Amino acid sequence: MIHQLAAVDKRAKIKKNVIVEPFTTIAGDVEIGEGTWIGPNVTIMDGARIGKNCKIFPGTVIAGIPQDLKFEGEDSQVIIDDNTTIRESVTVNRGTKALGYTRIGKNCLIMATSHIAHDCVIGDNVVIVNGCGIAGHVEIGDFTVMGGLSAVHQFGKIGKHVMISGGTLVRKDIPPYVKVAREPMSYAGINSVGLRRRGFTNDKIFEIQKIYRYLFQSKMNITQASALIEKEMLPTAERDEILEFIRNSPRGIVKGYGTGRE
Structure with missing residues:
Protein backbone atom coordinates (compact mmCIF):
# COMPACT_ATOMS: atom_id res chain seq x y z
CA MET A 1 0.00 0.00 0.00
CA GLY A 156 -5.49 32.00 23.74
CA LYS A 157 -8.28 29.79 25.10
CA ILE A 158 -11.49 28.96 23.28
CA GLY A 159 -14.25 26.99 25.00
CA LYS A 160 -16.46 24.18 23.72
CA HIS A 161 -19.26 24.66 21.16
CA VAL A 162 -18.00 28.08 20.03
CA MET A 163 -18.72 29.57 16.60
CA ILE A 164 -16.13 32.09 15.35
CA SER A 165 -17.04 34.31 12.40
CA GLY A 166 -14.72 34.30 9.39
CA GLY A 167 -11.83 36.76 9.49
CA THR A 168 -11.99 37.22 13.25
CA LEU A 169 -8.89 38.32 15.18
CA VAL A 170 -9.07 36.41 18.46
CA ARG A 171 -7.16 38.53 20.98
CA LYS A 172 -9.19 37.54 24.06
CA ASP A 173 -10.43 34.22 25.40
CA ILE A 174 -13.84 32.96 24.24
CA PRO A 175 -16.00 31.17 26.83
CA PRO A 176 -18.08 28.08 25.92
CA TYR A 177 -21.32 27.99 23.89
CA VAL A 178 -21.09 31.43 22.27
CA LYS A 179 -20.74 33.06 18.86
CA VAL A 180 -18.23 35.85 18.26
CA ALA A 181 -17.94 38.27 15.37
CA ARG A 182 -17.17 41.90 14.40
CA GLU A 183 -13.94 43.88 14.66
CA PRO A 184 -12.82 44.19 17.32
CA MET A 185 -14.14 40.75 18.26
CA SER A 186 -17.20 40.76 20.50
CA TYR A 187 -19.93 38.47 21.79
CA ALA A 188 -22.69 37.86 19.22
CA GLY A 189 -25.11 35.62 21.13
CA ILE A 190 -24.98 31.97 22.05
CA ASN A 191 -24.42 29.23 19.49
CA SER A 192 -28.02 28.02 19.70
CA VAL A 193 -28.10 26.38 16.25
CA GLY A 194 -24.99 24.34 16.99
CA LEU A 195 -26.26 23.38 20.44
CA ARG A 196 -29.60 22.14 19.05
CA ARG A 197 -27.79 20.07 16.44
CA ARG A 198 -25.84 18.41 19.24
CA GLY A 199 -28.88 17.53 21.32
CA PHE A 200 -29.11 20.38 23.84
CA THR A 201 -32.67 20.86 25.06
CA ASN A 202 -34.51 24.18 24.90
CA ASP A 203 -34.37 24.43 28.69
CA LYS A 204 -30.62 24.00 28.67
CA ILE A 205 -30.21 26.57 25.89
CA PHE A 206 -32.36 29.06 27.83
CA GLU A 207 -30.19 28.47 30.91
CA ILE A 208 -27.03 29.25 28.93
CA GLN A 209 -28.69 32.35 27.44
CA LYS A 210 -29.57 33.58 30.94
CA ILE A 211 -25.96 33.20 32.08
CA TYR A 212 -24.67 35.27 29.18
CA ARG A 213 -27.33 37.94 29.69
CA TYR A 214 -25.92 38.45 33.17
CA LEU A 215 -22.38 38.55 31.78
CA PHE A 216 -22.85 40.73 28.71
CA GLN A 217 -26.21 42.54 28.87
CA SER A 218 -26.33 43.74 32.46
CA LYS A 219 -24.66 46.85 33.86
CA MET A 220 -22.31 44.71 35.96
CA ASN A 221 -18.70 43.93 35.21
CA ILE A 222 -17.64 40.32 34.67
CA THR A 223 -16.62 39.77 38.29
CA GLN A 224 -19.92 41.10 39.64
CA ALA A 225 -21.98 39.15 37.09
CA SER A 226 -20.10 35.92 37.85
CA ALA A 227 -20.78 36.31 41.56
CA LEU A 228 -24.48 36.91 40.93
CA ILE A 229 -24.73 33.88 38.62
CA GLU A 230 -23.13 31.70 41.28
CA LYS A 231 -25.51 33.06 43.92
CA GLU A 232 -28.81 33.03 42.02
CA MET A 233 -28.55 30.11 39.57
CA LEU A 234 -28.55 26.47 40.55
CA PRO A 235 -25.28 24.66 39.88
CA THR A 236 -25.23 22.71 36.62
CA ALA A 237 -22.41 21.33 34.49
CA GLU A 238 -22.82 24.19 31.99
CA ARG A 239 -23.01 26.95 34.60
CA ASP A 240 -19.94 25.64 36.39
CA GLU A 241 -18.02 25.19 33.12
CA ILE A 242 -18.62 28.81 32.11
CA LEU A 243 -17.67 30.19 35.53
CA GLU A 244 -14.57 27.99 35.71
CA PHE A 245 -13.50 29.16 32.24
CA ILE A 246 -13.81 32.81 33.29
CA ARG A 247 -11.86 32.22 36.51
CA ASN A 248 -9.04 30.56 34.56
CA SER A 249 -8.73 33.20 31.84
CA PRO A 250 -5.64 35.32 32.55
CA ARG A 251 -6.07 37.18 29.24
CA GLY A 252 -9.70 38.05 30.00
CA ILE A 253 -12.75 37.07 27.97
CA VAL A 254 -14.28 38.65 24.87
CA LYS A 255 -16.24 41.87 25.35
CA GLY A 256 -20.03 42.16 25.17
CA TYR A 257 -21.60 43.51 22.00
CA GLY A 258 -22.14 47.20 21.78
CA THR A 259 -20.62 47.91 25.18
CA GLY A 260 -16.90 48.09 24.48
CA ARG A 261 -16.49 46.61 27.97
CA GLU A 262 -14.40 43.52 28.58
Whole structure:
Protein backbone atom coordinates (compact mmCIF):
# COMPACT_ATOMS: atom_id res chain seq x y z
CA MET A 1 0.00 0.00 0.00
CA ILE A 2 3.09 2.26 -0.03
CA HIS A 3 3.79 3.65 -3.50
CA GLN A 4 7.25 2.93 -4.87
CA LEU A 5 7.83 6.65 -5.41
CA ALA A 6 7.23 7.46 -1.73
CA ALA A 7 10.25 7.87 0.57
CA VAL A 8 9.39 6.03 3.80
CA ASP A 9 12.00 5.41 6.49
CA LYS A 10 12.15 1.72 7.44
CA ARG A 11 11.91 2.63 11.13
CA ALA A 12 8.46 4.22 10.72
CA LYS A 13 5.67 2.20 12.38
CA ILE A 14 2.91 1.94 9.82
CA LYS A 15 -0.14 -0.24 10.52
CA LYS A 16 -2.24 -2.31 8.11
CA ASN A 17 -4.28 -0.82 5.29
CA VAL A 18 -2.38 2.48 5.26
CA ILE A 19 -2.06 4.05 1.81
CA VAL A 20 0.94 6.26 1.09
CA GLU A 21 0.78 8.03 -2.27
CA PRO A 22 3.79 8.99 -4.44
CA PHE A 23 6.31 11.71 -3.61
CA THR A 24 5.45 11.63 0.07
CA THR A 25 8.23 11.61 2.67
CA ILE A 26 7.85 9.86 6.05
CA ALA A 27 10.62 10.06 8.67
CA GLY A 28 11.70 7.30 11.05
CA ASP A 29 10.13 8.44 14.34
CA VAL A 30 6.59 8.26 12.98
CA GLU A 31 3.56 6.11 13.83
CA ILE A 32 0.50 5.85 11.58
CA GLY A 33 -2.69 3.95 12.51
CA GLU A 34 -4.76 1.51 10.45
CA GLY A 35 -6.77 2.72 7.49
CA THR A 36 -5.13 6.14 7.19
CA TRP A 37 -4.61 7.67 3.76
CA ILE A 38 -1.53 9.82 3.15
CA GLY A 39 -1.85 11.76 -0.09
CA PRO A 40 0.90 12.69 -2.53
CA ASN A 41 3.54 15.29 -1.71
CA VAL A 42 2.96 15.10 2.05
CA THR A 43 5.87 15.51 4.49
CA ILE A 44 5.60 13.72 7.84
CA MET A 45 8.57 14.45 10.08
CA ASP A 46 9.95 12.92 13.26
CA GLY A 47 7.55 13.00 16.20
CA ALA A 48 4.30 12.47 14.29
CA ARG A 49 1.71 10.16 15.86
CA ILE A 50 -1.26 9.77 13.51
CA GLY A 51 -4.32 7.73 14.45
CA LYS A 52 -6.69 5.43 12.57
CA ASN A 53 -8.70 6.34 9.47
CA CYS A 54 -7.20 9.79 9.06
CA LYS A 55 -6.83 11.56 5.71
CA ILE A 56 -3.83 13.81 5.02
CA PHE A 57 -4.05 15.75 1.76
CA PRO A 58 -1.26 16.94 -0.61
CA GLY A 59 1.22 19.62 0.44
CA THR A 60 0.67 19.14 4.18
CA VAL A 61 3.63 19.16 6.58
CA ILE A 62 3.14 17.34 9.88
CA ALA A 63 5.55 17.66 12.85
CA GLY A 64 7.84 20.34 11.50
CA ILE A 65 9.98 21.86 14.23
CA PRO A 66 8.38 24.81 16.08
CA GLN A 67 8.73 28.33 14.71
CA ASP A 68 9.90 29.38 18.15
CA LEU A 69 13.34 30.83 18.89
CA LYS A 70 13.27 29.17 22.33
CA PHE A 71 13.17 25.70 20.76
CA GLU A 72 16.41 23.84 21.47
CA GLY A 73 15.91 20.63 19.54
CA GLU A 74 14.15 18.74 22.34
CA ASP A 75 12.13 15.62 21.53
CA SER A 76 8.45 16.42 21.08
CA GLN A 77 5.44 15.23 19.14
CA VAL A 78 2.40 16.00 17.04
CA ILE A 79 -0.53 13.76 17.99
CA ILE A 80 -3.45 13.47 15.55
CA ASP A 81 -6.32 11.35 16.83
CA ASP A 82 -8.58 8.99 14.86
CA ASN A 83 -10.84 9.98 11.94
CA THR A 84 -9.36 13.45 11.48
CA THR A 85 -9.01 14.98 8.02
CA ILE A 86 -6.27 17.49 7.22
CA ARG A 87 -6.66 19.18 3.87
CA GLU A 88 -4.16 20.65 1.43
CA SER A 89 -1.04 22.54 2.54
CA VAL A 90 -1.78 22.58 6.26
CA THR A 91 1.20 22.89 8.63
CA VAL A 92 1.15 21.39 12.14
CA ASN A 93 4.27 22.04 14.25
CA ARG A 94 5.35 19.77 17.06
CA GLY A 95 5.60 20.89 20.69
CA THR A 96 8.37 22.43 22.73
CA LYS A 97 9.55 21.62 26.25
CA ALA A 98 6.69 23.80 27.52
CA LEU A 99 4.15 21.04 26.82
CA GLY A 100 5.98 18.47 24.74
CA TYR A 101 3.33 17.98 22.07
CA THR A 102 0.76 19.55 19.79
CA ARG A 103 -2.53 17.64 19.71
CA ILE A 104 -5.51 17.52 17.35
CA GLY A 105 -8.47 15.49 18.60
CA LYS A 106 -10.81 12.96 16.97
CA ASN A 107 -13.14 13.64 14.05
CA CYS A 108 -11.65 17.05 13.27
CA LEU A 109 -11.56 18.79 9.90
CA ILE A 110 -8.61 21.13 9.32
CA MET A 111 -9.16 22.88 5.99
CA ALA A 112 -6.58 23.98 3.43
CA THR A 113 -3.62 26.26 4.22
CA SER A 114 -4.31 26.56 7.94
CA HIS A 115 -1.42 26.64 10.43
CA ILE A 116 -1.39 25.06 13.89
CA ALA A 117 1.64 26.10 15.93
CA HIS A 118 3.58 24.42 18.72
CA ASP A 119 1.98 23.24 21.97
CA CYS A 120 -1.60 23.73 20.80
CA VAL A 121 -4.35 21.44 22.08
CA ILE A 122 -7.41 21.13 19.85
CA GLY A 123 -10.40 19.11 21.04
CA ASP A 124 -12.64 16.60 19.27
CA ASN A 125 -15.04 17.41 16.40
CA VAL A 126 -13.41 20.79 15.73
CA VAL A 127 -13.66 22.43 12.30
CA ILE A 128 -10.97 24.92 11.29
CA VAL A 129 -11.84 26.55 7.99
CA ASN A 130 -9.40 27.57 5.26
CA GLY A 131 -6.48 29.87 5.96
CA CYS A 132 -6.68 30.09 9.75
CA GLY A 133 -3.60 30.88 11.84
CA ILE A 134 -3.37 29.42 15.34
CA ALA A 135 -0.39 30.64 17.36
CA GLY A 136 1.50 28.66 20.00
CA HIS A 137 -0.02 27.35 23.25
CA VAL A 138 -3.63 27.82 22.11
CA GLU A 139 -6.44 25.63 23.50
CA ILE A 140 -9.62 25.02 21.48
CA GLY A 141 -12.57 23.11 22.96
CA ASP A 142 -14.68 20.34 21.42
CA PHE A 143 -17.17 21.12 18.62
CA THR A 144 -15.78 24.59 17.96
CA VAL A 145 -16.02 25.97 14.41
CA MET A 146 -13.40 28.55 13.44
CA GLY A 147 -14.31 30.62 10.38
CA GLY A 148 -11.89 31.05 7.48
CA LEU A 149 -8.95 33.46 7.69
CA SER A 150 -9.32 33.83 11.45
CA ALA A 151 -6.28 34.11 13.71
CA VAL A 152 -5.79 33.28 17.40
CA HIS A 153 -3.24 35.05 19.61
CA GLN A 154 -0.72 32.87 21.44
CA PHE A 155 -1.88 31.37 24.75
CA GLY A 156 -5.49 32.00 23.74
CA LYS A 157 -8.28 29.79 25.10
CA ILE A 158 -11.49 28.96 23.28
CA GLY A 159 -14.25 26.99 25.00
CA LYS A 160 -16.46 24.18 23.72
CA HIS A 161 -19.26 24.66 21.16
CA VAL A 162 -18.00 28.08 20.03
CA MET A 163 -18.72 29.57 16.60
CA ILE A 164 -16.13 32.09 15.35
CA SER A 165 -17.04 34.31 12.40
CA GLY A 166 -14.72 34.30 9.39
CA GLY A 167 -11.83 36.76 9.49
CA THR A 168 -11.99 37.22 13.25
CA LEU A 169 -8.89 38.32 15.18
CA VAL A 170 -9.07 36.41 18.46
CA ARG A 171 -7.16 38.53 20.98
CA LYS A 172 -9.19 37.54 24.06
CA ASP A 173 -10.43 34.22 25.40
CA ILE A 174 -13.84 32.96 24.24
CA PRO A 175 -16.00 31.17 26.83
CA PRO A 176 -18.08 28.08 25.92
CA TYR A 177 -21.32 27.99 23.89
CA VAL A 178 -21.09 31.43 22.27
CA LYS A 179 -20.74 33.06 18.86
CA VAL A 180 -18.23 35.85 18.26
CA ALA A 181 -17.94 38.27 15.37
CA ARG A 182 -17.17 41.90 14.40
CA GLU A 183 -13.94 43.88 14.66
CA PRO A 184 -12.82 44.19 17.32
CA MET A 185 -14.14 40.75 18.26
CA SER A 186 -17.20 40.76 20.50
CA TYR A 187 -19.93 38.47 21.79
CA ALA A 188 -22.69 37.86 19.22
CA GLY A 189 -25.11 35.62 21.13
CA ILE A 190 -24.98 31.97 22.05
CA ASN A 191 -24.42 29.23 19.49
CA SER A 192 -28.02 28.02 19.70
CA VAL A 193 -28.10 26.38 16.25
CA GLY A 194 -24.99 24.34 16.99
CA LEU A 195 -26.26 23.38 20.44
CA ARG A 196 -29.60 22.14 19.05
CA ARG A 197 -27.79 20.07 16.44
CA ARG A 198 -25.84 18.41 19.24
CA GLY A 199 -28.88 17.53 21.32
CA PHE A 200 -29.11 20.38 23.84
CA THR A 201 -32.67 20.86 25.06
CA ASN A 202 -34.51 24.18 24.90
CA ASP A 203 -34.37 24.43 28.69
CA LYS A 204 -30.62 24.00 28.67
CA ILE A 205 -30.21 26.57 25.89
CA PHE A 206 -32.36 29.06 27.83
CA GLU A 207 -30.19 28.47 30.91
CA ILE A 208 -27.03 29.25 28.93
CA GLN A 209 -28.69 32.35 27.44
CA LYS A 210 -29.57 33.58 30.94
CA ILE A 211 -25.96 33.20 32.08
CA TYR A 212 -24.67 35.27 29.18
CA ARG A 213 -27.33 37.94 29.69
CA TYR A 214 -25.92 38.45 33.17
CA LEU A 215 -22.38 38.55 31.78
CA PHE A 216 -22.85 40.73 28.71
CA GLN A 217 -26.21 42.54 28.87
CA SER A 218 -26.33 43.74 32.46
CA LYS A 219 -24.66 46.85 33.86
CA MET A 220 -22.31 44.71 35.96
CA ASN A 221 -18.70 43.93 35.21
CA ILE A 222 -17.64 40.32 34.67
CA THR A 223 -16.62 39.77 38.29
CA GLN A 224 -19.92 41.10 39.64
CA ALA A 225 -21.98 39.15 37.09
CA SER A 226 -20.10 35.92 37.85
CA ALA A 227 -20.78 36.31 41.56
CA LEU A 228 -24.48 36.91 40.93
CA ILE A 229 -24.73 33.88 38.62
CA GLU A 230 -23.13 31.70 41.28
CA LYS A 231 -25.51 33.06 43.92
CA GLU A 232 -28.81 33.03 42.02
CA MET A 233 -28.55 30.11 39.57
CA LEU A 234 -28.55 26.47 40.55
CA PRO A 235 -25.28 24.66 39.88
CA THR A 236 -25.23 22.71 36.62
CA ALA A 237 -22.41 21.33 34.49
CA GLU A 238 -22.82 24.19 31.99
CA ARG A 239 -23.01 26.95 34.60
CA ASP A 240 -19.94 25.64 36.39
CA GLU A 241 -18.02 25.19 33.12
CA ILE A 242 -18.62 28.81 32.11
CA LEU A 243 -17.67 30.19 35.53
CA GLU A 244 -14.57 27.99 35.71
CA PHE A 245 -13.50 29.16 32.24
CA ILE A 246 -13.81 32.81 33.29
CA ARG A 247 -11.86 32.22 36.51
CA ASN A 248 -9.04 30.56 34.56
CA SER A 249 -8.73 33.20 31.84
CA PRO A 250 -5.64 35.32 32.55
CA ARG A 251 -6.07 37.18 29.24
CA GLY A 252 -9.70 38.05 30.00
CA ILE A 253 -12.75 37.07 27.97
CA VAL A 254 -14.28 38.65 24.87
CA LYS A 255 -16.24 41.87 25.35
CA GLY A 256 -20.03 42.16 25.17
CA TYR A 257 -21.60 43.51 22.00
CA GLY A 258 -22.14 47.20 21.78
CA THR A 259 -20.62 47.91 25.18
CA GLY A 260 -16.90 48.09 24.48
CA ARG A 261 -16.49 46.61 27.97
CA GLU A 262 -14.40 43.52 28.58
